[in-house]
Every structure is written in structure tokens, then in C-alpha cells.
Amino acid sequence: MDDIEDITLSLDDTARVSNKKHVLSRKLRSTTSDEPNLTQSNIPGLETIYMKTWGCSHNSSDGEYMAGQLASFGYTITGIRLRKDEKIEQGVTPPLDNPEAARLWVLNSCTVKSPSEDGFVNAVRSAKDMGKEVVLAGCVPQAQKNHRALKGLSVVGVQQIDRIVEVVEETLKGNTVRLFGSKRKDGRRVGGADLALPKIRRNPLIEIIAINTGCLNHCTYCKTKQARGDLASYLPESIVARAEQSFEEGVCEIWLTSEDTGAYGRDIGSSIPELLWQLVEVIPDGAMLRLGMTNPPYILDHLEEMAKLLAHPRSASDSVLANMKREYTAAEFRRVVDFLKEKVPGITIATDVICGFPGETEEDFEETVQLVRDYQFPSLFINQFYPRPGTPAARMKRLPTEEVKRRTREISKVFQSYHPYDHKLGEIQEVLVTEEARDKKNYVAHNKFYEQVLVPQDDSLLGKRIRVKITETGKHYLVGKILNESATRTALSKPLRKGAA
Structure with missing residues (x-):
């Protein structure tokens, strides 16, 4: 071959x-x-x-x-x-x-x-x-x-x-x-393919922009590092140009993605807040920007700025975090979450947990469960540990499979025990409509905290912002009634001013 x-x-x-x-x-x-x-x-x-x-x-x-x-x-x-x-x-x-x-x-x-x-x-x-x-x-x-x-x-x-x-x-x-x-x-590794290449979007209203590839961590369980490698960031001007091009093509929502968005720019003398402020200048009125996952260590340096820009961090227990080589502690995670919740009322904090990582004691597991109880994350991605071939964690002694399953069931039970959106019943919200719901009967919209709001299916709503009243709440969604006085508008008018959220 x-x-x-x-x-x-x-x-x-x-x-x-x-x-x-x-x-x-x-x-x-x-x-x-x-x-x-x-x-x-x-x-x-x-x-x-x-x-x-x-x-x-x-x-x-x-x-x-x-x-x-x-x-x-x-x-x-x-x-x-x-x-x-x-x-x-x-x-x-x-x-x-x-x-x-x-x-x-x-x-x-x-x-x-x-x-x-x-x-x-x-x-x-x-x-x-x-x-x-x-x-x-x-x-x-x-x-x-x-x-x-x-x-x-x-x-x-x-x-x-x-x-x-x-x-x-x-x-x-x-x-x-x-x-x-x-x-x-110029002697440095770059992010990858040119961001200006042609694209067929799965959703024509949403543009996904990879701002960097790879990361700075060496987590023991992660196989993605072997594929994506060390951090390599795209230049800010390339990302901004892609965003502007996308808006011109009718996009009304941009997702910034990478293996770790918080580490963006550390290899090129920039930072994630610097990039976000540049993007804010070109986002049309009514459009939305969604920032993908980040690790707490890289957000701790920018908490004030990230609070203004509505960032979303991630999670876990100290000894297990050390075994994972996650390079932060549960206390640091709590500091990030507490700071953002204080500075940005209503912010949505989503995170992941891995149940049954090698060496996780019952006490370690209880710390993670308590974290979920304390913060009642509206979105929680619960994973069982899978040993990925070729990673350091694959060589560690595994916990019994039944014990891993038990811990997964227990933390899932805690997650299912609370209803994070009940207090929003009756609220008036402005939402952006972007896609068809899985039930094929409604459209999915998101408010400024990226909570999912279901609205009646009407093709004229796609790509527009509308005012709704929340009439029902579920575990993972809200239901909105379109207000009669709601004036829909496209997401392609004037840019937001710097500092607008």
C-alpha cells in the first residue's frame, strides 16, 4: 500500500x-x-x-x-x-x-x-x-x-x-x-485545513468553526490526543473571516469548537477572550455564539473576561483528577463555577463525569456525587470508564464492571432527581429558532443561556429571534408559547457592540 x-x-x-x-x-x-x-x-x-x-x-x-x-x-x-x-x-x-x-x-x-x-x-x-x-x-x-x-x-x-x-x-x-x-x-504547527474551504452544513443555520486542534493536556484516559496532537491554533483573523463569511451565507448561530477552547491562542500569543471580543464585533444583532468545552486551568486566568463572555467550564474529585492528569482540583472547578454563577446570573453550567476511573475510591465517587447535588447541573454527560488502547489509563488496574455500573446508576439517579427549569415557568424569553426537534412536531430554539426551548413548527420562524412565554418545563427542555406581540427578525442586521452579552 x-x-x-x-x-x-x-x-x-x-x-x-x-x-x-x-x-x-x-x-x-x-x-x-x-x-x-x-x-x-x-x-x-x-x-x-x-x-x-x-x-x-x-x-x-x-x-x-x-x-x-x-x-x-x-x-x-x-x-x-x-x-x-x-x-x-x-x-x-x-x-x-x-x-x-x-x-x-x-x-x-x-x-x-x-x-x-x-x-x-x-x-x-x-x-x-x-x-x-x-x-x-x-x-x-x-x-x-x-x-x-x-x-x-x-x-x-x-x-x-x-x-x-x-x-x-x-x-x-x-x-x-x-x-x-x-x-x-513558518516553522510552527497550524490548526489544519483552511477555514475558507467550501462546506455543506448539516444545519444551514449553524456554522461550526474549529478554533484550534489538539490540546496542552496529557490526560491518561484520552485517545483523542493521539489523533489531534498538541495545541495548534488558527489565527484570529482567519476565524473572524470565516464567521463573517458564514453570516453572509445566512447562518445565525456559530459554534466555536476544539478539544479545549480555553487553551486557544497560547501557542500564538493570543487568548480565548481576545478572540471572543473580536468575534463580538462582527456578530449581527440577533445571532448567537456558542463556546465549546474548556478545562478549568485555562479559564482561571481569564475569569473576569470569561464571565462577561458567558463561558461554560467542566468537572470532578481531586485524587481521580490527579490520576487522570487533569491538572486542576475540585476546589478550582468550584471556584470557576461559583464565580461565573455570581457574575452571570442564570448561566448554564454543563459538565462531564467519568464513573469508575481506575483507582477511584468510594470516597472519591461520593465527592463527585456531592458536586452534582450542590450544583444540579442542567446538562450532565455521564460516562463509564472505557480503557482506550494505547493510553496510560488502559494499563491501570480496573474496577469491577458491576461496581462501575452501580456508580453510574447512582449518579444518574441523583441527576434525574432534580428539575433544573421549574423556576422558569411563566418567564418571558427571547429565543433563536434554528432546527427541527426530534419529535418532528416542534422547532428547537435557544435562549441566551443556550437552554432548549420548543416552539410550534412554522418554517417562517427558522433563523429568527422571537419572544415566548414559558408554559411548560421538562428535565432537558422548556416549552414556549409565541407571544402575539412577538416581532420576529432575522439575525443579519447590525453587529453587537463590544461588551454586549
Whole structure:
């Protein structure tokens, strides 16, 4: 199996690949028969490609970029769910989710948890059984280049998604290629593919912008570090330019994402508050900005600024945190949460817990349970410990499986015991409507604390801010009645002034 870095493509093959920056050096050796397949088209760009993405919002953004490049090259994309009336730039509406219709599958994997990886492996098996060509992407192949699921299949690394068209083209010709590597500029590692690349958004109203890749931590349980590597930040001007471009294209909500948003800029002499203040200047009135997860150590340096910018931090118990190499304590976590709750009344604090990490005592577990009782997090992601191959934690002595399950059930019971939104009944709120609810009967809107508010389904509301009265509360949502005097407006008027929240 040849590496694509050693391959030469003819001029005809590469003429339609935009932003091609690499010189390739050697002819690719085909891994299939020389006998041409006359029943299938080999004309570039005339096939249907199925896209499937697992994992975090960073991975989702990578998948959207890959789909956008392939669509710009002429491919029909299936698997990207769009609003029924949404058209991509070329004026073509892709089929919604029809893997059987595609000749090639692009499977964009996640390595955070074993179930995600298992789902990816099962999809690879299904593709093979159906006789599909396959290109693998995402964190699994990047972190485990010798993974059994990769054998004989084409692979594109997380830093090389801007070359997905090349990899797909060669795979459709019957070649198997592997493309890895990291991007560097002026001697430093950079965030990855150009943020200005074309994209097909899963939700045309939401733009996901990866502000950096990798992180500064070395958590013992984490496999993502092996895939995404050390911190590499995009320049602020590139991020701001992407945001402005997105708003011009009709987006009304931006998600900033990365493995650790709080660490942004430490490698380039900037910081997350500096970036956010620049973004505030270009956010249109009525639009919203959502900041992804961060670790407390990097927010402690910017608490005052982050309070103004409505940041959201994360969690756990001291001895377990030390074993995880999380580099902060429960007291520091409490300090961040308490400060933000005081300075930003109504702020939503979401966090994760891992139950049954190796070495977690009953006392450690009770500390975490007490933390949940004290703060009654409206959103709590409860995970059982999964040993990820190749991580230090995988070599640690595990707790009995039944004990891990018991602790998971107990903390889940505590989480289910309280109702975080009951006090909001009767409130008048302004919300931004962005997507269809899972029940297919309502639309989902969010208020300024990113709480989910369900409103009646009406296509004219999408992308607009409306006033509602909260008439019902659930464990994970609010229900809003649209007020008669509610004047809807698009999220594309004047920018907010600096300091506006």
C-alpha cells in the first residue's frame, strides 16, 4: 500500500482539485485488477458519495468540509441531512440519507469512546459487505494507523481533509491510498485545513468553526490526543473571516469548537477572550455564539473576561483528577463555577463525569456525587470508564464492571432527581429558532443561556429571534408559547457592540 505523499497524478486528474498545494512524486500502484470495469463511470465527479460522521462538533465540522469539497467537485452527497428546502451552492439538493445509492462511503470516525469506535468498525464492515469503495477519516485511523479496520482501505488524516477529493478520486480508480501528516507554517504547527474551504452544513443555520486542534493536556484516559496532537491554533483573523463569511451565507448561530477552547491562542500569543471580543464585533444583532468545552486551568486566568463572555467550564474529585492528569482540583472547578454563577446570573453550567476511573475510591465517587447535588447541573454527560488502547489509563488496574455500573446508576439517579427549569415557568424569553426537534412536531430554539426551548413548527420562524412565554418545563427542555406581540427578525442586521452579552 503506497502513501499518497509518494504518488504522482496526471495533470488531467488534478486540474479540478482546488487549492492543491502539494507536489506528488511517484506513480500510484493499483491494488486491483487491470481489467477496466465498464459498468461503472470513472469520470471524475459523477458518482454519489455517502458521508457518515461520529463524535464531537470538531469532527462534524471536518465532515462538513469534506462534503463541501466533494460537492464543489461535482459529486452528489448523501448522508448530510439538510432542511427540506435547502439547496447547496450548485443548486442541487442532495439525497438525505441513502447509503445504498452511493458507490463510495466516507466514514469519519471518533475515538473518544469504545461504542463510537465500534459503530465505525461496524459501518466499515457493512460497506465491505455491500461492495462499496471506502475512504476512512477522523480520529481512529489518525490515532491507530494499524487498526484492523483500516486494512486494504484508503485513509485521509485529520490534518489533510483539504485533500479529500484526491483520495476519493484515486479510490474510485481502484487504488488504495493513505494520507497522513501535519500542516506547518513558518516553522510552527497550524490548526489544519483552511477555514475558507467550501462546506455543506448539516444545519444551514449553524456554522461550526474549529478554533484550534489538539490540546496542552496529557490526560491518561484520552485517545483523542493521539489523533489531534498538541495545541495548534488558527489565527484570529482567519476565524473572524470565516464567521463573517458564514453570516453572509445566512447562518445565525456559530459554534466555536476544539478539544479545549480555553487553551486557544497560547501557542500564538493570543487568548480565548481576545478572540471572543473580536468575534463580538462582527456578530449581527440577533445571532448567537456558542463556546465549546474548556478545562478549568485555562479559564482561571481569564475569569473576569470569561464571565462577561458567558463561558461554560467542566468537572470532578481531586485524587481521580490527579490520576487522570487533569491538572486542576475540585476546589478550582468550584471556584470557576461559583464565580461565573455570581457574575452571570442564570448561566448554564454543563459538565462531564467519568464513573469508575481506575483507582477511584468510594470516597472519591461520593465527592463527585456531592458536586452534582450542590450544583444540579442542567446538562450532565455521564460516562463509564472505557480503557482506550494505547493510553496510560488502559494499563491501570480496573474496577469491577458491576461496581462501575452501580456508580453510574447512582449518579444518574441523583441527576434525574432534580428539575433544573421549574423556576422558569411563566418567564418571558427571547429565543433563536434554528432546527427541527426530534419529535418532528416542534422547532428547537435557544435562549441566551443556550437552554432548549420548543416552539410550534412554522418554517417562517427558522433563523429568527422571537419572544415566548414559558408554559411548560421538562428535565432537558422548556416549552414556549409565541407571544402575539412577538416581532420576529432575522439575525443579519447590525453587529453587537463590544461588551454586549
